[in-house]
């Protein structure tokens with residue numbers, strides 16, 4: 001009797017282990033932009049939610065062309081007076097939970113652009129000294145060493161971001177990510193992405209009606225996803241989405257549609273990594289990440 005009873009539990013254990021492995025293999029991460037709304041809660045709160053693998057601090061709105069770079073964190077704190085150095089402890093608390101924290105460059109406003117290879121190299125040096133492993137005198141976020149740099153370049157001027165990518169990736173420890181728009185190729189980030197140096201690419205499937213999910217029809221989204229993942233070499237691709245209907249002009253996907261239809265349609269195509277959300281503010285309002293995290 002004893003030996004007959006031994007097998008069912010062993011088989012059940014094997015099935016559970018196999019299911020667990022499959023679950024781990026298909027489970028995606030969630031990345032979120034934080035920084036552009038003073039009412040979205042602290043960086044530490046965002047990390048303590050347990051919902052995110054990546055936090056993208058938004059944005060370094062001015063850089064390049066020899067300009068003094070400007071960090072803009074909306075109502076959170078004033079970088080120009082040294083008022084954001086206190087974020088160092090939040091950043092370190094996030095990192096101690098395994099969350100990667102990156103600085104995002106650009107955004108839909110701002111004054112940025114690179115005038116030459118030398119200009120790109122000097123921006124890379126500035127980033128290294130002031131946000132990464134270097135030791136600049138005026139680190140706006142204090143002594144915490146960020147995990148990398150995100151490019152959310154949206155002004156249509158693509159010049160020399162390939163040079164910037166090369167300069168940043170001269171240090172292998174720096175994560176490099178980008179947030180292109182879903183129409184391929186991206187007007188601002190196309191040449192940079194062709195370097196093949198990016199770890200993660202979070203593609204904005206919002207404010208771009210031609211490649212969005214609309215009323216149960218995922219064909220345009222899947223087609224754009226296939227084009228992106230077969231045309232660009234990158235570590236992982238993420239589906240970039242608004243975290244609520246108010247977060248973007250178009251492109252919001254209901255949580256049930258996302259986990260039931262859209263994710264199953266794309267996660268076998270190319271190197272799927274998870275989803276990116278704009279932004280923490282809208283995610284707090286709508287609990288989008290909380291609703292979908294088990295199914296992305």
Ligand SMILES: *[C@@H]1O[C@H](CO)[C@@H](O)[C@H](O)[C@H]1NC(C)=O
Nearest residue numbers: 284286287288289290291292
């Ligand atoms: C978010 O949604 C999840 C899933 O429905 C739920 O378990 C969680 O309590 C919600 N969180 C908040 C803050 O409402």
